[in-house]
Amino acid sequence: xxxxxxxxxxxxxxxxxxxxxxxxxxCSSGLDxxxxxxxxxxxxxxxxxxxxxxxxxxxxxxxxEVRGRVARDExxxxxxxxxxxxxxxxxxxxxxxxxxARAICEEGTRLSGAPLWQWPAGWAxxxxxxxxxxxxxxxGLKRAAGVEADFLDLTGKLxxxxxxxxxxxxxxxxxxxxxxxxxxxxxxxxxxxxAEALQGNAVLTSLDVGGxxxxxxxxxxxxxxxxxxxxxxxxxxxxxxIGPTGAAEVAEYVSGSGVLKNLDVRRNEISGDAxxxxxxxxxxxxxxxxxGSVPLKDLRENTLDKLDLRQKGLSRCGKSVGVxxxxxxxxxxxxxxxxATLNLRFNTIGDEGAAxxGKALEVNAVMITxxxxxxxIGDEGAxxxxxxxxxxxxxxKLNLDGHELDLPKLRGTDPVASLDLSCKRLGPxxxxxxxxxxxxxxxxxxxxxGVNYIRAEGAAxxAEALRGNGVxxxxxxxxxxxxxxxxxxxAEALQGNxxxxxxxxxxNSIGDEGAxxxxxxxxxxEV
Numbered sequence: 001x002x003x004x005x006x007x008x009x010x011x012x013x014x015x016x017x018x019x020x021x022x023x024x025x026x027c028s029s030g031l032d033x034x035x036x037x038x039x040x041x042x043x044x045x046x047x048x049x050x051x052x053x054x055x056x057x058x059x060x061x062x063x064x065e066v067r068g069r070v071a072r073d074e075x076x077x078x079x080x081x082x083x084x085x086x087x088x089x090x091x092x093x094x095x096x097x098x099x100x101a102r103a104i105c106e107e108g109t110r111l112s113g114a115p116l117w118q119w120p121a122g123w124a125x126x127x128x129x130x131x132x133x134x135x136x137x138x139x140g141l142k143r144a145a146g147v148e149a150d151f152l153d154l155t156g157k158l159x160x161x162x163x164x165x166x167x168x169x170x171x172x173x174x175x176x177x178x179x180x181x182x183x184x185x186x187x188x189x190x191x192x193x194x195a196e197a198l199q200g201n202a203v204l205t206s207l208d209v210g211g212x213x214x215x216x217x218x219x220x221x222x223x224x225x226x227x228x229x230x231x232x233x234x235x236x237x238x239x240x241x242i243g244p245t246g247a248a249e250v251a252e253y254v255s256g257s258g259v260l261k262n263l264d265v266r267r268n269e270i271s272g273d274a275x276x277x278x279x280x281x282x283x284x285x286x287x288x289x290x291x292g293s294v295p296l297k298d299l300r301e302n303t304l305d306k307l308d309l310r311q312k313g314l315s316r317c318g319k320s321v322g323v324x325x326x327x328x329x330x331x332x333x334x335x336x337x338x339x340a341t342l343n344l345r346f347n348t349i350g351d352e353g354a355a356x357x358g359k360a361l362e363v364n365a366v367m368i369t370x371x372x373x374x375x376x377i378g379d380e381g382a383x384x385x386x387x388x389x390x391x392x393x394x395x396x397k398l399n400l401d402g403h404e405l406d407l408p409k410l411r412g413t414d415p416v417a418s419l420d421l422s423c424k425r426l427g428p429x430x431x432x433x434x435x436x437x438x439x440x441x442x443x444x445x446x447x448x449x450g451v452n453y454i455r456a457e458g459a460a461x462x463a464e465a466l467r468g469n470g471v472x473x474x475x476x477x478x479x480x481x482x483x484x485x486x487x488x489x490x491a492e493a494l495q496g497n498x499x500x501x502x503x504x505x506x507x508n509s510i511g512d513e514g515a516x517x518x519x520x521x522x523x524x525x526e527v
């Protein structure tokens with residue numbers, strides 16, 4: 001104001017005010033607060049270094065350790081503001097989290113609110129402190145969560161902040177023998193945390209990370225750590241994006257492990273040479289007892305006369321058998337002397353698996369009933385099975401498409417003059433097997449395959465059978481969608497067949513080309 005006339009008050013940061021000062025009594029460095037403090041610290045840095053140099057050696061080492069930890073952000077109680085000169089700031093919140101971690105270590109502590117495996121990010125620092133406290137904190141954490149058993153099933157239960165929750169999981173793994181993490185949408189970062197937790201872990205012997213959102217590389221990170229660790233007796237990597245390259249690594253892991261008893265790699269993309277390599281490693285393993293859903297130990301010991309591996313529904317608990325499992329199972333079926341019934345319905349063995357089972361049937365002399373329907377079996381798989389059945393005279397019941405074929409009747413060893421297989425949902429695979437067997441049947445005169453879906457591939461197989469069969473006089477394959485290609489195959493066979501008298505091809509979309517081929521054949525065939 002005018003009354004002051006060039007005199008000033010200075011208000012300080014703590015709220016205090018100076019007495020009246022004249023302008024010549026005031027000056028400024030031109031620096032803001034941070035820069036001013038930095039200059040002040042720089043001015044006294046030499047004196048501080050001299051004082052530190054006079055400290056005992058142990059104290060100097062401790063200061064160096066603190067400085068190093070702060071620079072690496074490994075000392076949560078202090079935050080690094082500046083390195084030269086060193087400037088730290090303490091955190092009151094971190095002190096609270098430190099004492100929270102200490103409290104969890106104590107007997108009797110119980111935690112309320114969300115389960116530990118659904119914690120928010122606010123627990124991150126407390127968990128960081130706890131991790132440095134080691135086993136007492138991990139055991140206290142488990143105790144505080146009310147978990148008493150050595151195994152922990154967290155199937156579909158993880159939530160909260162993913163990094164925080166995976167730190168909880170990592171701590172649990174150090175004090176649990178079995179950890180089930182399936183179906184939790186764990187991503188690659190989570191898999192890395194799991195792999196890191198396995199390093200140096202001497203407790204965990206069973207781990208399931210199946211059904212998550214892992215890439216092949218993330219899943220293999222766990223496998224690579226375990227190859228060095230070699231402690232797990234059970235490892236589940238179901239639906240983990242593993243392909244041929246990953247399967248080769250898993251095979252090497254199996255070959256080097258002498259403790260693994262249970263391995264699950266179902267619902268991955270493993271086929272061809274990689275599937276064979278993995279199957280070979282599994283069969284050679286001295287410790288494995290269960291491969292996916294295939295009971296290796298029981299099959300080797302010939303204690304099973306029935307084995308049901310049907311996939312029941314679409315849930316992960318179903319017994320999905322893919323190509324690697326089928327290759328292993330087929331090899332064990334070869335040597336089985338008691339297994340009479342095998343059900344593999346609703347799986348994914350494909351042509352590779354079917355061919356392997358076919359090869360096993362050429363040797364096996366005890367299996368009576370086999371169901372491999374709904375397995376994506378195409379022409380090649382069906383042909384392999386048909387070839388095996390020309391050698392195997394024991395198998396009596398085979399289901400490829402949802403209907404159980406009576407093999408003795410088709411072979412003619414249980415002779416019938418007429419066989420009605422209409423409206424049985426038979427597809428090309430069944431038709432290929434039927435054709436192979438009736439080619440040598442010297443008794444059957446009538447066969448009805450109407451209202452199925454054998455298509456052109458099945459019709460071609462039936463046509464081939466007509467060339468060798470000298471008995472069949474009546475054949476019905478109406479409503480089978482054989483198309484022009486199937487009609488042409490039948491027509492070609494009719495030119496050399498002198499036995500067949502009745503043929504029903506109604507409603508098969510044979511078109512003009514198919515009709516012309518049949519008309520041409522009938523000019524030659526006078527029967």
